[in-house]
Amino acid sequence: MRVRLRTPDTGEVKEMIVQRDVMPTMMYSARSRMGSLKDISPNRAVYYDSGLSITMPQSMGDVWCLNNAARSCRNLEGDIAEAGVYYGSTARLLMRFFDGTNKTIHLFDTFDTMPPAGENDIAEYWHPKTGLSVERVLALLQDYNRAGLVRTYKGLFKDTLHNVNDKKFCFVHIDCDLYGGCRDALEFFYPRVVQGGAILIHDYDTTAFPGILKAVDEFFAYKSDLRVSNRYGFHHVVVKR
Numbered sequence: 001m002r003v004r005l006r007t008p009d010t011g012e013v014k015e016m017i018v019q020r021d022v023m024p025t026m027m028y029s030a031r032s033r034m035g036s037l038k039d040i041s042p043n044r045a046v047y048y049d050s051g052l053s054i055t056m057p058q059s060m061g062d063v064w065c066l067n068n069a070a071r072s073c074r075n076l077e078g079d080i081a082e083a084g085v086y087y088g089s090t091a092r093l094l095m096r097f098f099d100g101t102n103k104t105i106h107l108f109d110t111f112d113t114m115p116p117a118g119e120n121d122i123a124e125y126w127h128p129k130t131g132l133s134v135e136r137v138l139a140l141l142q143d144y145n146r147a148g149l150v151r152t153y154k155g156l157f158k159d160t161l162h163n164v165n166d167k168k169f170c171f172v173h174i175d176c177d178l179y180g181g182c183r184d185a186l187e188f189f190y191p192r193v194v195q196g197g198a199i200l201i202h203d204y205d206t207t208a209f210p211g212i213l214k215a216v217d218e219f220f221a222y223k224s225d226l227r228v229s230n231r232y233g234f235h236h237v238v239v240k241r
């Protein structure tokens with residue numbers, strides 16, 4: 001359906017095509033619990049202080065899903081981790097959703113060029129990005145870094161994850177697009193997630209990133225944790241039993 005929304009800044013009314021049943025709820029949640037939207041246009045909305053570029057309704061569904069899962073984990077023991085940070089947009093959202101908990105967020109990425117696609121990935125969807133850096137991410141997170149709550153680990157997951165060997169996690173966000181990174185992150189984090197904690201894997205069951213579905217389904221094939229896909233976004237949510 002077509003939704004008409006008033007842009008907070010200018011009062012301009014714009015239209016957006018959204019899923020009929022859920023989108024109004026998500027828009028309400030987004031504006032009341034997560035802040036306001038700077039701009040909403042038919043194909044593009046920018047969450048006002050995260051730098052997250054929301055280019056389709058599913059992206060708003062991702063924010064909604066991250067927020068809900070984070071709220072469920074706020075009172076659990078353990079830190080937060082993200083494997084696949086890019087410019088830090090979702091890291092900033094997580095800092096916001098866990099604000100007030102004093103939990104440390106551990107951020108893993110090459111913070112440089114992206115790793116090459118492997119045989120389980122579709123290379124044509126995987127475009128090397130430029131301009132990634134730890135400094136850029138820390139600048140985006142600076143409001144939340146005052147208490148030293150942000151730790152960055154630069155390099156391939158397989159070479160950096162050992163730095164948090166001794167940590168427990170209540171919430172892990174895996175958003176790396178590629179089979180190898182997703183497998184490495186799942187193998188490392190799963191045993192370190194506390195009972196009731198969540199692992200959110202982005203791009204599960206998307207045509208562009210088939211390696212993610214393969215890595216997740218292989219890893220959880222013989223496990224009995226609760227697994228739910230958010231059909232209004234791209235996240236697969238695993239709740240550790």
Ligand SMILES: C[S@@+](CC[C@H](N)C(=O)[O-])C[C@H]1O[C@@H](n2cnc3c(N)ncnc32)[C@H](O)[C@@H]1O
Nearest residue numbers: 084085086089090109110114156157175176181
């Ligand atoms: C889709 S972007 C992350 C987007 C970010 N979560 C957001 O929404 O703002 C994927 C990131 O994963 C990183 N990445 C993929 N595989 C990796 C690996 N094996 N080791 C380290 N970083 C990896 C890339 O460098 C890239 O920055």
